[in-house]
Each structure stands twice: as structure tokens, then as C-alpha cells.
Amino acid sequence: MPTDTFHRLPDARRSRLVDEAVREFSEHAFHEASLSRIARSTRIAKGSFYQYFDDKLDLYRWLITEEAPRLKRAFIGERRASDDFWASFERFVERGMAFLVQHPRFARLSAVAADPSADPAIRGLHSAICDAGLAELRSRLEEGIAEGAIDANVDLGLATHFVSHVIGPALTDVVLNELGADLHEVLASDALRRRLDARRRKRLAKRAVAFVRGGLNQGKE
Amino acid sequence: MPTDTFHRLPDARRSRLVDEAVREFSEHAFHEASLSRIARSTRIAKGSFYQYFDDKLDLYRWLITEEAPRLKRAFIGERRASDDFWASFERFVERGMAFLVQHPRFARLSAVAADPSADPAIRGLHSAICDAGLAELRSRLEEGIAEGAIDANVDLGLATHFVSHVIGPALTDVVLNELGADLHEVLASDALRRRLDARRRKRLAKRAVAFVRGGLNQGKE
DNA sequence: CGGTCATATGACTGGGTGGTCACATGCCGA
DNA sequence: TCGGCATGTGACCACCCAGTCATATGACCG
Structure with missing residues (x-):
């Protein structure tokens, strides 16, 4: 589940991240989906994702549940x-x-x-x-x-x-x-x-x- | 589609290949499935697969169509x-x-x-x-x-x-x-x-x- | 000003992949 | 016996990935 840091994010940045994550996981099955790709398309460093979520699964789980x-x-x-x-x-x-x-x-x-x-x-x-x-x-x-x-x-x-x-x-x-x-x-x-x-x-x-x-x-x- | 070489294969070898390919593609979606894994489990060199099929997609296509x-x-x-x-x-x-x-x-x-x-x-x-x-x-x-x-x-x-x-x-x-x-x-x-x-x-x-x-x-x- | 803390970053690691290719093997016909 | 051809092989290449971490940034506070 997302960290407090994620919830404190400026709206623009957070929604950019969510939008692109949704795009990625709606087009690709979990294992095909790529954090690197989301990082590229959001222009958010990959390391930052690990400040917001434990790992790729954690992000995925949050989105679909x-x-x-x-x-x-x-x-x-x-x-x-x-x-x-x-x-x-x-x-x-x-x-x-x-x-x-x-x-x-x-x-x-x-x-x-x-x-x-x-x-x-x-x-x-x-x-x-x-x-x-x-x-x-x-x-x-x-x-x-x-x-x-x-x-x-x-x-x-x-x-x-x-x-x-x-x-x-x-x-x-x-x-x-x-x-x-x-x-x-x-x-x-x-x-x-x-x-x-x-x-x-x-x-x-x-x-x-x-x-x-x-x-x-x-x-x- | 399979080459002539594939059709000429000894039955044991061919069916070993088919069995393991079926196992792989029935458990994993196309992009998740791995030729390397099939090669390991059949003990058939990866190079040999490319004597039988053009590529991974060709094998997959043959199996499902x-x-x-x-x-x-x-x-x-x-x-x-x-x-x-x-x-x-x-x-x-x-x-x-x-x-x-x-x-x-x-x-x-x-x-x-x-x-x-x-x-x-x-x-x-x-x-x-x-x-x-x-x-x-x-x-x-x-x-x-x-x-x-x-x-x-x-x-x-x-x-x-x-x-x-x-x-x-x-x-x-x-x-x-x-x-x-x-x-x-x-x-x-x-x-x-x-x-x-x-x-x-x-x-x-x-x-x-x-x-x-x-x-x-x-x-x- | 100085210091602390939250946050951002991207080079790097280790691992897996599809596909290639130079070479090895062994059969078959002359 | 020899030579050629079909076939087998696995090290190798270029690529992509998840996840880490040392370092940088900058806001806030005393």
C-alpha cells in the first residue's frame, strides 16, 4: 500500500503517476508491465517509485484493489x-x-x-x-x-x-x-x-x- | 510453421518438445513464456529450436492454431x-x-x-x-x-x-x-x-x- | 546562518531473455 | 575410405528489467 510520502505528493505529480500506471497495467499483464516504462513516461525517477510503494506488486495491488x-x-x-x-x-x-x-x-x-x-x-x-x-x-x-x-x-x-x-x-x-x-x-x-x-x-x-x-x-x- | 527438419525428428524427441512447449504456453502467457525454459526442461539446445521454427511466435502459432x-x-x-x-x-x-x-x-x-x-x-x-x-x-x-x-x-x-x-x-x-x-x-x-x-x-x-x-x-x- | 530531515535521482547490479553463429557430430552415398 | 550434408549445440550478444543506494536538493527550524 502507498506510503505517506505518496499521499503527500503534489496533486499534479501524483495523478501523473497514477494515470501512467493505469495506462501501463491496463495494456499489459502484470509481468509484462514495466516500472521502467512508467518511470520514463512520467519523467519520474525509478528510485522515486520505491519511496511510494514497496515494489511493483504493491503498486499493482493498490491500483486493482x-x-x-x-x-x-x-x-x-x-x-x-x-x-x-x-x-x-x-x-x-x-x-x-x-x-x-x-x-x-x-x-x-x-x-x-x-x-x-x-x-x-x-x-x-x-x-x-x-x-x-x-x-x-x-x-x-x-x-x-x-x-x-x-x-x-x-x-x-x-x-x-x-x-x-x-x-x-x-x-x-x-x-x-x-x-x-x-x-x-x-x-x-x-x-x-x-x-x-x-x-x-x-x-x-x-x-x-x-x-x-x-x-x-x-x-x- | 514447423520446418521439414521438425517433422523428420524422432518421435520421442518431437513429442518431448511438444509436451514441454504445451506445458510452458499453458502456464504462461506468450511474453512470459520462455524458450530458454523449454530448452532446459527438454534438454534440447536452444539453437535446435531455431532449426524447427522461425522463432518463439512461430512455435506458439503452430501450437494454438x-x-x-x-x-x-x-x-x-x-x-x-x-x-x-x-x-x-x-x-x-x-x-x-x-x-x-x-x-x-x-x-x-x-x-x-x-x-x-x-x-x-x-x-x-x-x-x-x-x-x-x-x-x-x-x-x-x-x-x-x-x-x-x-x-x-x-x-x-x-x-x-x-x-x-x-x-x-x-x-x-x-x-x-x-x-x-x-x-x-x-x-x-x-x-x-x-x-x-x-x-x-x-x-x-x-x-x-x-x-x-x-x-x-x-x-x- | 547551520543543521536536520524528507524527498528526488539515475547509475549500477544481477539476472533473465530471444536469437545467432561457428563449430561439432554423425549418417549416407560414392 | 572419404566428403558432403543434415542436424545438434551452447557460448555469446544485445537488450530489458526490478530493485538498490550513494548522493543531491531543498524546505523548514532554531
């Missing part, structure tokens, strides 16, 4: 109670897509936990993040069951995995496909991203949610 | 015509899980195309493989529509992505979860994998297919 989730939570917002479950779920999914489009690098950071790694330290970190995400989704689905929106007989473990992949990576692929670009083009181009406006996002969210709703209730509604 | 698909196709088998669409799809999914359990390293190689990469050469390679896989699944779903098993009004583009993720990565996660292990433990342990017998695979395949069936037909059956 603290910084990215913080930004994402702030962006997505809370579920409003007293709301139809499926309508609210649809909004949730649409917000996720909006985050992907407006903060693609952070969205990518929120998603890297999905790919496995041979390094035990990285693996542990990633799987903890995945588990947390699954647990959150699971409790949301449990609410759906409690509200009668989801068939009470579903196998919740299976369901959570399926739903998570559909509204996560699958929908991301769909968005990229819709934009006619691959991930790195989207990371690089603002104009490209703006082409997925709220209307199109809502349409896609509606269909994705209809898919998982059909899958969960399998014609029993 | 030729060798892994060949093995997978042979393992999965063809769809028998004159078969109920959903029953056949279920069998298809079950075979995929069997492949995952019995050849986890090759299964992993068949799946690596999903993760993005900053390197354009790798990216092109991976996205070509993904597209081919999606096209195959899409045409299968088209058969389903033609046979009346799938609602003719589905958005085939969306549907293909969703189904592909559910029966692919999502189901893989479920299997790992079921085995109580992560990917690398499964790669390493035969005993672990045998715990997912045909009966459990069939049960999981049935549920996954029920999920996508419900998602595709959304209560219209």
Missing part, C-alpha cells in the same frame, strides 16, 4: 431500494457498460483479475478479487429470489458464474464488436468510445438482462 | 445429424468439459486466444482464432433456428457471444469451483481432474444448456 474499485463504485452508484428487481438490474448493467466506455482503462483494471497467472502472489490477489465480485453478485441474485423475481430453485452457484460472465466479459465483447474495434483501439480512442451512446447501451443492457432472466427462470415465469 | 485444434476436434468428434438439437448440444458441451478435464493443458491453449494483448502480432493471431470459434458456434445456432429449436427472432450476434461465454469460460470456472481448485492446481494434478466423472459432467452440461436455452427462447417455448 483500491483505486479501480473506488472509482467504479462511485461511478455505478448504489442500488435504490423500492425498485423492480429486473429494472434495477438492467440499470446496473447499463452503468457497467457506461463505465467501460467512459473509463475503459479502469474497467480493464477491474477485469484483469479474471485471467489466471502462474505466479502465486498474483494468483492469490486475482482470485480474491474474483471471489469478492462473485459474492456481491450472488447476494444481489439472492435479493432477486427473495423478491420473487428469480425462480427459487436455481442453483445459485452455477447461476452466479453464468450471469457474471454474461454481463461481464461477454457483454464487453459485444460492445467491442458493436464498436468494430478491439480492446486496445478502444483504450486509445475517445471518439470511438463516444459512439456507444446511452440509447445503444440501454438496448444492449435490456437484451443481456433478458438473456440471463430467461436463463434463470427457464420458461417458468 | 494447428496442434491444439487438431487434438480438440479429434476428441470432441462430429455432430451426428438426425439428432435432437438440444440433446446434441448438450453432448457437445459435455465433450468440451471432458476435454478440459482430460487434456487441461490443450484446453487452456484453446482458450488463451480470449485474453487480449498489447502486441499486435499476438492480438491478430488471437482475434482470428476467436472469430473462427464464434463463427463455428454461430452456424451451429443457425442450425438450431432452422430446426425450430431456437426462436427465430434472436439477435444472433449477441446470442453467439453470450452462449460462447457461458459454455466456455463460465463453465470452466464452474468446473474449477466444483473441483475446489484453481487452474494451475488442475493442470498439475491428475487425481484432481479425475474427480469430475462423466455423471457430474453430464449434470453440469445439462444445466448450462438449460440456461442458454432459457436465455435464447426467453419463455417463448
Whole structure:
């Protein structure tokens, strides 16, 4: 985790560092990513990084367990109670897509936990993040069951995995496909991203949610 | 692609090379994987690799575009015509899980195309493989529509992505979860994998297919 | 002014890599 | 037996990296 020195940094310097670190880790997997490159692009001496973080892993961990989730939570917002479950779920999914489009690098950071790694330290970190995400989704689905929106007989473990992949990576692929670009083009181009406006996002969210709703209730509604 | 020299190699030597290359590339992403390590573990001089392949990428390309698909196709088998669409799809999914359990390293190689990469050469390679896989699944779903098993009004583009993720990565996660292990433990342990017998695979395949069936037909059956 | 402390710096170390190449080995045909 | 050809080999090169550390800078305080 960052040192006090890091927190005391002038805003300009700190955010330059964060921006470039996010760029690096959103484009490269942990072991491919390079501190030297971040140092070059920020024009901050490599030695300085070790005044702010223990090592490369420490910086990475901070970004994907603290910084990215913080930004994402702030962006997505809370579920409003007293709301139809499926309508609210649809909004949730649409917000996720909006985050992907407006903060693609952070969205990518929120998603890297999905790919496995041979390094035990990285693996542990990633799987903890995945588990947390699954647990959150699971409790949301449990609410759906409690509200009668989801068939009470579903196998919740299976369901959570399926739903998570559909509204996560699958929908991301769909968005990229819709934009006619691959991930790195989207990371690089603002104009490209703006082409997925709220209307199109809502349409896609509606269909994705209809898919998982059909899958969960399998014609029993 | 491999040279003639490679094809002329004594079987023992060639398969030693293939085995260790598969191990390396199933455990590490392309840039993390190391020819030097493969050379050490096979006790084949590094120079020899360059008699068989142009470079590291050439070996990687051959493995994921030729060798892994060949093995997978042979393992999965063809769809028998004159078969109920959903029953056949279920069998298809079950075979995929069997492949995952019995050849986890090759299964992993068949799946690596999903993760993005900053390197354009790798990216092109991976996205070509993904597209081919999606096209195959899409045409299968088209058969389903033609046979009346799938609602003719589905958005085939969306549907293909969703189904592909559910029966692919999502189901893989479920299997790992079921085995109580992560990917690398499964790669390493035969005993672990045998715990997912045909009966459990069939049960999981049935549920996954029920999920996508419900998602595709959304209560219209 | 002098001194102390927080911070910035980049040359350096040790290690790993992909790829090359001059040379060694050994088979096969004349 | 000899010569040529396919093949095997590992030391070597240029490169990049994570992480260290002696030194420099400069702010603040007595």
C-alpha cells in the first residue's frame, strides 16, 4: 500500500503517476508491465517509485484493489431500494457498460483479475478479487429470489458464474464488436468510445438482462 | 510453421518438445513464456529450436492454431445429424468439459486466444482464432433456428457471444469451483481432474444448456 | 546562518531473455 | 575410405528489467 510520502505528493505529480500506471497495467499483464516504462513516461525517477510503494506488486495491488474499485463504485452508484428487481438490474448493467466506455482503462483494471497467472502472489490477489465480485453478485441474485423475481430453485452457484460472465466479459465483447474495434483501439480512442451512446447501451443492457432472466427462470415465469 | 527438419525428428524427441512447449504456453502467457525454459526442461539446445521454427511466435502459432485444434476436434468428434438439437448440444458441451478435464493443458491453449494483448502480432493471431470459434458456434445456432429449436427472432450476434461465454469460460470456472481448485492446481494434478466423472459432467452440461436455452427462447417455448 | 530531515535521482547490479553463429557430430552415398 | 550434408549445440550478444543506494536538493527550524 502507498506510503505517506505518496499521499503527500503534489496533486499534479501524483495523478501523473497514477494515470501512467493505469495506462501501463491496463495494456499489459502484470509481468509484462514495466516500472521502467512508467518511470520514463512520467519523467519520474525509478528510485522515486520505491519511496511510494514497496515494489511493483504493491503498486499493482493498490491500483486493482483500491483505486479501480473506488472509482467504479462511485461511478455505478448504489442500488435504490423500492425498485423492480429486473429494472434495477438492467440499470446496473447499463452503468457497467457506461463505465467501460467512459473509463475503459479502469474497467480493464477491474477485469484483469479474471485471467489466471502462474505466479502465486498474483494468483492469490486475482482470485480474491474474483471471489469478492462473485459474492456481491450472488447476494444481489439472492435479493432477486427473495423478491420473487428469480425462480427459487436455481442453483445459485452455477447461476452466479453464468450471469457474471454474461454481463461481464461477454457483454464487453459485444460492445467491442458493436464498436468494430478491439480492446486496445478502444483504450486509445475517445471518439470511438463516444459512439456507444446511452440509447445503444440501454438496448444492449435490456437484451443481456433478458438473456440471463430467461436463463434463470427457464420458461417458468 | 514447423520446418521439414521438425517433422523428420524422432518421435520421442518431437513429442518431448511438444509436451514441454504445451506445458510452458499453458502456464504462461506468450511474453512470459520462455524458450530458454523449454530448452532446459527438454534438454534440447536452444539453437535446435531455431532449426524447427522461425522463432518463439512461430512455435506458439503452430501450437494454438494447428496442434491444439487438431487434438480438440479429434476428441470432441462430429455432430451426428438426425439428432435432437438440444440433446446434441448438450453432448457437445459435455465433450468440451471432458476435454478440459482430460487434456487441461490443450484446453487452456484453446482458450488463451480470449485474453487480449498489447502486441499486435499476438492480438491478430488471437482475434482470428476467436472469430473462427464464434463463427463455428454461430452456424451451429443457425442450425438450431432452422430446426425450430431456437426462436427465430434472436439477435444472433449477441446470442453467439453470450452462449460462447457461458459454455466456455463460465463453465470452466464452474468446473474449477466444483473441483475446489484453481487452474494451475488442475493442470498439475491428475487425481484432481479425475474427480469430475462423466455423471457430474453430464449434470453440469445439462444445466448450462438449460440456461442458454432459457436465455435464447426467453419463455417463448 | 547551520543543521536536520524528507524527498528526488539515475547509475549500477544481477539476472533473465530471444536469437545467432561457428563449430561439432554423425549418417549416407560414392 | 572419404566428403558432403543434415542436424545438434551452447557460448555469446544485445537488450530489458526490478530493485538498490550513494548522493543531491531543498524546505523548514532554531
